[in-house]
Each structure stands twice: as C-alpha cells, then as structure tokens.
Amino acid sequence: MIAALVLYALLGGADYGGGVWDLFAFGPRARAQRKLIAEAISPVWEANHVWLILVIVILFTAFPPAFAAIATALHIPITLLLIGIVLRGTAFTFRTYDVQRDDVQRRWSLVFSIASIITPILLGTILGTIASGAIRFENVENGLVTSGFFSWLAPFPFAVGFFALALFAFLAAVYLTLETRERELQEDFRRRALASGVVVGLLALTVFLLAQTGAPTVRAGISRTWWALILHICTGLFATSAFYFLWTRRYRLARVCAAAQVTLILLGWAFAQYPHIVEPNITITSAAAPYVTLQLLLAALIAGVILLFPSYYYLFRIFKSRSNAEGVR
Amino acid sequence: MDDLLAARSQMAMSLAFHIIFAAIGIAMPLLMIIAEWKWLRSKDEIYLTLAKRWAKGTAILFAVGAVSGTVLSFELGLLWPAFMGYAGAIIGMPFSLEGFAFFTEAIFLGIYLYGWTRVPPRAHLFAGAMVALSGALSGVFVVIANAWMNAPTGFRLVDGKPVDIDPIAAMMNTAAIPQTLHMILAAYAATGFAVAGIHAFMLMRDRTNRFHRAALNIALVVGGVSGILQPLSGDLIAKTVAKTQPVKLASFEGQFQTEQAAPLRIGGIPDEQAGVTRYAIEVPYALSILAYGDPHAVVKGLNEFPADVRPPVAIVHVSFQIMVACGVAMMLVALWATWRYLRCRRNQKWLDSKWFLRLLVAAAPLGFIAIETGWTVTEVGRQPWIIYGVMRTSEAVTPMPGLIVPFITFTVLYIFLAVITVWLLLRQVAASPHAPDPIAKEARVAA
Numbered sequence: 138m139i140a141a142l143v144l145y146a147l148l149g150g151a152d153y154g155g156g157v158w159d160l161f162a163f164g165p166r167a168r169a170q171r172k173l174i175a176e177a178i179s180p181v182w183e184a185n186h187v188w189l190i191l192v193i194v195i196l197f198t199a200f201p202p203a204f205a206a207i208a209t210a211l212h213i214p215i216t217l218l219l220i221g222i223v224l225r226g227t228a229f230t231f232r233t234y235d236v237q238r239d240d241v242q243r244r245w246s247l248v249f250s251i252a253s254i255i256t257p258i259l260l261g262t263i264l265g266t267i268a269s270g271a272i273r274f275e276n277v278e279n280g281l282v283t284s285g286f287f288s289w290l291a292p293f294p295f296a297v298g299f300f301a302l303a304l305f306a307f308l309a310a311v312y313l314t315l316e317t318r319e320r321e322l323q324e325d326f327r328r329r330a331l332a333s334g335v336v337v338g339l340l341a342l343t344v345f346l347l348a349q350t351g352a353p354t355v356r357a358g359i360s361r362t363w364w365a366l367i368l369h370i371c372t373g374l375f376a377t378s379a380f381y382f383l384w385t386r387r388y389r390l391a392r393v394c395a396a397a398q399v400t401l402i403l404l405g406w407a408f409a410q411y412p413h414i415v416e417p418n419i420t421i422t423s424a425a426a427p428y429v430t431l432q433l434l435l436a437a438l439i440a441g442v443i444l445l446f447p448s449y450y451y452l453f454r455i456f457k458s459r460s461n462a463e464g465v466r
Numbered sequence: 467m468d469d470l471l472a473a474r475s476q477m478a479m480s481l482a483f484h485i486i487f488a489a490i491g492i493a494m495p496l497l498m499i500i501a502e503w504k505w506l507r508s509k510d511e512i513y514l515t516l517a518k519r520w521a522k523g524t525a526i527l528f529a530v531g532a533v534s535g536t537v538l539s540f541e542l543g544l545l546w547p548a549f550m551g552y553a554g555a556i557i558g559m560p561f562s563l564e565g566f567a568f569f570t571e572a573i574f575l576g577i578y579l580y581g582w583t584r585v586p587p588r589a590h591l592f593a594g595a596m597v598a599l600s601g602a603l604s605g606v607f608v609v610i611a612n613a614w615m616n617a618p619t620g621f622r623l624v625d626g627k628p629v630d631i632d633p634i635a636a637m638m639n640t641a642a643i644p645q646t647l648h649m650i651l652a653a654y655a656a657t658g659f660a661v662a663g664i665h666a667f668m669l670m671r672d673r674t675n676r677f678h679r680a681a682l683n684i685a686l687v688v689g690g691v692s693g694i695l696q697p698l699s700g701d702l703i704a705k706t707v708a709k710t711q712p713v714k715l716a717s718f719e720g721q722f723q724t725e726q727a728a729p730l731r732i733g734g735i736p737d738e739q740a741g742v743t744r745y746a747i748e749v750p751y752a753l754s755i756l757a758y759g760d761p762h763a764v765v766k767g768l769n770e771f772p773a774d775v776r777p778p779v780a781i782v783h784v785s786f787q788i789m790v791a792c793g794v795a796m797m798l799v800a801l802w803a804t805w806r807y808l809r810c811r812r813n814q815k816w817l818d819s820k821w822f823l824r825l826l827v828a829a830a831p832l833g834f835i836a837i838e839t840g841w842t843v844t845e846v847g848r849q850p851w852i853i854y855g856v857m858r859t860s861e862a863v864t865p866m867p868g869l870i871v872p873f874i875t876f877t878v879l880y881i882f883l884a885v886i887t888v889w890l891l892l893r894q895v896a897a898s899p900h901a902p903d904p905i906a907k908e909a910r911v912a913a
Binding site: 194195201204205206207208209212215216218219220222223224226227229230231233451 | 525526529530532533534536537539540541543544547548550551552553554555558561562564565573577864865866872875876879883886890
C-alpha cells in the first residue's frame with residue numbers, strides 16, 4: 138500500500154503539479170507551456186489516477202477498522218478532496234474534447250488547475266491529520282470517533298498540505314524539463330523547478346517545527362531512531378543533488394534524484410508512524426483483517442503487479458521514450 | 467430529511483449516475499474493437515473512422531465514469547463506515563481485484579486512445595480487446611460484491627462479529643453468477659440499443675450514409691444478441707431470489723398473501739396499508755412456474771414477514787414492472803431486427819424501413835431505463851438491510867451530522883457534469899462524417 142501511495146505521489150503527483158504550472162503558465166510561451174503539459178499528461182492520465190483507488194481498496198480490505206475510522210473523522214476534507222478529484226478529472230478530459238477555442242479552453246484550464254492546487258493540499262492535510270494523533274476513539278472495535286469531525290483544522294495538517302503541493306509542483310517541473318526539446322521551454326521549467334525546490338525546503342522545515350506540537354509521536358520517530366538519521370541524510374543528499382543536476386542542466390539525473398527524494402520522504406513518514414496506521418491508537422495489528430484475507434490480498438497484489446507492471450511500462454515506453462530521447466543533449 | 471435518508475439518497479444518486487457510465491465503459495470498447503477488427507479485415511476506411519469516433523465518445527464517458535467511480539469507493543467509507551469496517555475483510559477482495567482490472571483498463575485505454583500512430587495495428591487492436599475485457603471484469607467484481615450483500619456467505623457470526631472469514635467463499639455466493647451475468651448483458655444491451663438509436667436517428671436524416679449504416683449494424687448485433695439473452699438471465703436471477711430472499715421476490719411481484727399456484731401480476735399498484743396489489747393483470751400459475759418451475763408451488767407472501775424486515779413494496783414492484791417492460795420491449799425489437807435481417811440479407815435493404823428506424827430511435831433509452839429501475843429493484847428490494855439478514859442500513863450509516871450538504875453538493879456537481887457530457891457528445895454526433903453509399907443509392911433509385 139505504501140508502494141502504491143509512493144507511486145501515486147510520483148506519477149499522479151506530477152500530474153497535479155502539471156495542473157499547478159498550467160495555472161501559472163505565463164509569459165510569451167504560455168500557450169506552448171500549456172500544450173506541453175497536456176501532451177505529457179494525456180496518455181497516462183487515467184492510469185496514474187488509479188493508484189489512488191488502489192490505495193483506498195487496499196486500505197479497506199486489509200485494515201477495515203482504520204478505513205472506517207478515517208472516513209468518519211475526516212469526512213469533511215475527504216468529501217472536499219473528492220469534489221476536487223471530480224473537477225480535475227472531468228475538466229481535463231472535457232478540455233481535450235471541447236471546442237478548441239481559446240476562451241473555452243481557458244475556462245477548463247482554470248477549473249483544472251484550481252482543482253489541482255486544492256486537491257493536493259487536502260490530500261496532505263488528510264495524511265497530516267492521520268499522523269498528528271488528533272483522531273481519538275473510544276475503542277478501535279466500534280470505531281466511535283470521540284475527537285469530533287474537525288480534528289483536521291490545525292496548523293500541522295495544513296502545513297503538510299502545502300508541503301505536498303510544493304512537492305508535487307517541484308516533481309512536475311523536473312519531469313517536464315524532459316518532455317520537450319525546445320530550449321526555451323526547458324529553461325522555463327528549470328527555473329520553476331528550482332524555485333519550487335526552495336519552497337519545498339522551506340515548507341519541510343516548517344512541517345518539522347510544527348510537528349513538535351502537532352505530531353509529537355511522529356516527530357519522535359523521525360528524530361530519534363538511528364535509521365531515521367540515515368534516511369534523512371539520504372533524503373537530503375538526493376534533494377541537494379536534484380538541485381545540483383537541475384543547476385547544471387542534467388535533467389535525467391535530476392529526475393531520478395527528485396523521484397528518490399519524494400520516495401524517501403514518504404518512506405520516512407511511513408517508518409516514523411510504524412506500527413500505527415492512525416496515530417495514536419490504531420496499529421497495523423489491531424486494524425488488520427483476518428490472516429486469510431491478507432494472504433489472498435497479497436496473492437492478488439503479486440499477481441496484479443506481474444500483470445500490470447509490464448503493461449504500465451509499455452504504456453510509458455510508447456509515450457515517453459520519444460520525448461526522453463529528444464530531451465537529452 | 468434525516469441523515470440516514472440523506473446518506474441513502476447520496477449513495478443512490480452516485481450509483482445511478484455512475485452505473486450509466488460504467489455500463490457504457492463496459493460495452494463501448496466492444497463496439498470499438500469490432501469496428502476496428504472489421505477495418506483490419508476489409509481495409510474499408512469507414513470502419514476505421516467509426517472506431518476512432520466511438521473511441522472519442524468512450525474517452526469522454528470513461529473520464530466521467532472513472533471519477534464517479536473514485537467518488538463511490540470513498541463514499542462506501544464516508545457514508546457507511548460501520549459497513550466497511552465490518553465487511554471490508556470479507557468483500558474487500560473483489561474490490562481490490564476491481565482496482566486491478568480498472569488499472570489494466572486505464573493503461574490500455576491510454577494506449578488505445580493515443581497510440582493510433584505509435585503501435586502496430588495488431589497491438590492496437592489487442593489493447594482495445596484488453597480494455598473491453600478488463601472493463602467487463604471490473605463490472606463483474608463490483609457486482610460480485612453487491613451480490614454478497616444480497617446473499618452473504620463466507621463467514622460465521624459469533625456474538626455479532628464475523629469469524630472464520632473466507633473471502634473466496636464470499637465471492638462465490640449464490641447470487642454472484644446470476645447477478646453478474648444480468649448486469650453485463652444489461653450493459654451490452656443498453657449501450658448497443660442506445661448507440662443504435664443515435665445512428666438510426668442520423669440515418670433517418672441522411673439515408674445513404676454508409677458510416678451510420680456500418681455503425682448501426684455493429685451496435686444492433688451487440689445490443690440485439692444481449693437483448694434476446696437478457697430475459698433468460700433475468701429468469702435465473704428471479705429463481706435465485708426466490709430461494710435466498712423470498713421477501714424480496716414477494717415485493718417484486720406485489721405478493722401479499724402466501725399462495726399456492728400464484729399468479730404473475732403485470733402492472734398494478736401495491737397498497738401496503740390494505741395489503742393488496744390493485745389494477746394488475748393476473749396470469750394464473752405463472753409466478754409459481756417462473757419462480758419454482760412448478761405451477762402448484764407455494765409462493766410466500768409479504769404478510770409472512772414482520773413489517774420491519776419488509777422493503778418499501780410499492781417502489782420495488784413498480785420499478786420491477788418498468789424494468790421487465792423495457793426488457794421485453796427490447797427483446798421484441800431485437801427479434802424484429804433479426805427477422806428483417808434474415809429476410810433482406812441479400813439486398814442490404816434491411817435498414818431502409820422508415821418505421822424500423824423510428825422504432826430503433828424510440829428504443830434507444832429503454833436499456834438505460836431498465837438498468838436504473840433494475841438497480842432500484844435490487845437495492846431498495848434489499849432494504850432495510852445493507853447486508854441481507856445481517857446488518858441494517860441504519861446501523862451502518864456514519865455518525866456525521868448534516869449529510870444533506872454533501873448530498874446536495876454532489877447532486878449539483880453531477881447534474882453539471884451530465885449536462886456538459888451530453889453537450890460534448892452531441893457535438894461529436896453532429897460532426898459525423900458524410901459517406902454516401904453508392905449501392906444503397908442505386909437500390910433506392912431503382913426502387
């Protein structure tokens with residue numbers, strides 16, 4: 138499940154970022170920028186979106202009480218998230234098939250990009266609340282939420298939300314440098330990648346500071362254990378090298394580093410929270426479905442992966458190989 | 467409106483919206499690949515144009531289907547957390563498999579839509595076939611989960627908690643095969659008829675258009691074959707319901723008294739207060755025969771069951787009648803089409819009757835009406851249970867107050883989406899190519 142979450146962040150997240158840059162497309166090359174974003178996303182759009190669905194179904198098959206608890210306590214932000222997802226998904230497709238006139242296109246773009254900004258913030262907020270330990274229960278068995286429906290209205294979850302947004306924007310800009318061979322466009326996205334990278338760094342610091350009061354257990358997990366330190370050093374290394382490669386215009390390496398950086402951030406979060414699914418009192422073991430279900434689910438996951446990855450790879454090879462070859466100089 | 471009703475309304479509205487796009491998402495790829503396959507075999511460009519056109523429509527509808535499906539997967543937890551907490555371990559399995567099937571569908575749809583010039587023709591057709599197959603499979607998995615709610619198996623209840631969970635047995639529940647068969651056929655029949663109706667309408671305005679003729683041919687074969695098979699699967703499902711949910715069968719039929727040699731009621735309005743179904747045409751023995759294969763079989767009536775386990779009979783009975791009526795009408799149209807085709811096979815004139823085309827246009831919405839009413843029948847017919855005989859819907863609902871707000875928000879959002887989708891599709895249809903058919907033209911001139 139963590140794997141699916143990571144992949145959703147890496148691939149779907151980049152699409153969100155694309156939406157963000159779509160809104161901020163400006164200057165003489167605004168139209169070319171938009172076109173590039175659309176071309177990069179369209180073929181892989183639906184497939185990337187499915188990662189989120191996988192996260193959900195795995196959550197409710199493997200950890201039913203956790204799903205019930207999260208869905209109850211975070212009813213409001215999840216509902217808003219859904220509206221965001223609906224608007225993004227449809228606006229994007231409608232834009233492709235609607236009249237190719239500028240004003241019509243711009244209207245869909247606006248919907249698409251605003252939804253693309255709000256949705257990752259909400260996604261981050263939801264994860265932040267789960268990590269913060271603000272959701273409390275009478276007991277896990279009956280899933281009765283005692284902390285009410287507004288536990289997500291706190292500084293820490295929102296900081297995580299903005300952090301997620303910045304991270305997605307950073308990823309998208311890095312990926313997009315490889316999607317074009319026009320030097321000017323590439324430069325545009327390089328500048329954006331660098332700028333958003335700085336924001337990511339600043340927000341990471343904010344999140345870390347807020348965690349002290351906002352999510353004490355996770356913060357402890359991050360800062361005390363020995364593996365956390367290694368993880369941090371690696372994350373930092375990847376982040377700086379992503380920056381360095383962007384600076385020196387070695388985009389392929391920058392992409393690898395940026396992806397690794399995001400993966401490590403998510404893994405670090407997962408490890409810090411382990412063994413809890415929902416802080417502070419739902420653990421993996423207390424929420425797990427019976428053994429036989431987990432076994433079958435695992436079997437299905439393996440079979441699915443064997444079946445899916447070649448196809449997914451094929452999809453990416455078809456649509457991404459050409460632009461990659463052109464992107465390298 | 468209380469929160470339970472708001473939650474049920476939101477779920478019902480989301481499902482009613484999604485089911486249309488889901489059904490089209492199952493059936494449209496089949497039409498697409500038949501067209502593409504005919505193009506590969508005959509090298510007739512008209513079929514290529516057709517496949518591409520249909521693919522465009524599919525892309526729009528698929529996007530709406532995908533997001534509304536995502537919404538549903540969340541809503542299961544948002545609205546019915548107790549249900550998911552209870553049943554997730556038992557029926558999460560088909561949902562996970564559905565996730566994978568949907569994933570496959572999305573990947574290959576990407577290849578199909580954007581890969582016309584990038585992959586070899588055979589690989590492209592294969593991608594289309596994968597879309598059609600995985601689309602049907604995801605439908606199967608979701609309906610299996612619903613079938614389990616009607617016929618829960620694969621666990622034992624100890625102190626109100628499920629133990630000895632066996633997800634495979636849960637998927638193999640008695641309702642699974644009849645229900646999935648019925649739904650998949652419904653998707654093919656409804657989409658086939660709707661597409662045929664659209665092209666029949668265009669053909670009425672432009673009689674010699676080969677493009678619409680080709681389209682109508684394919685759509686009618688898919689819709690017609692499933693339309694003829696559908697009543698058989700309906701019979702299978704009714705026999706299962708008679709065995710596993712007798713109270714539901716009684717509501718289908720508006721059967722209040724337990725009766726030997728029960729008649730089949732056609733039409734009629736059940737009066738729950740008085741416990742009778744009025745104004746129905748009664749066909750003697752027919753219900754006993756249909757449900758149990760024996761004219762003298764005893765059919766249990768609603769009065770056998772306490773009032774608090776009966777579904778709202780009037781809604782179920784009326785929806786059931788509408789569904790059956792649409793199904794029968796579609797079967798008759800399909801039979802007439804078959805007869806016309808066989809009679810006029812040689813001279814290609816079987817599509818030239820104005821009345822036949824008009825009838826096809828009129829029949830276009832029937833399949834989707836049947837799907838909506840059919841879903842109402844199975845869902846409302848299961849009430850007051852969310853898991854039949856195990857958990858009541860009122861026990862499953864979230865404690866969240868003010869559920870009317872998301873209900874109204876999503877309703878407005880969906881209406882907006884529906885309007886735009888229809889408008890975009892109309893534009894696609896209106897821009898259809900002109901392709902006069904020389905043979906048909908000559909034939910008409912000669913006539």
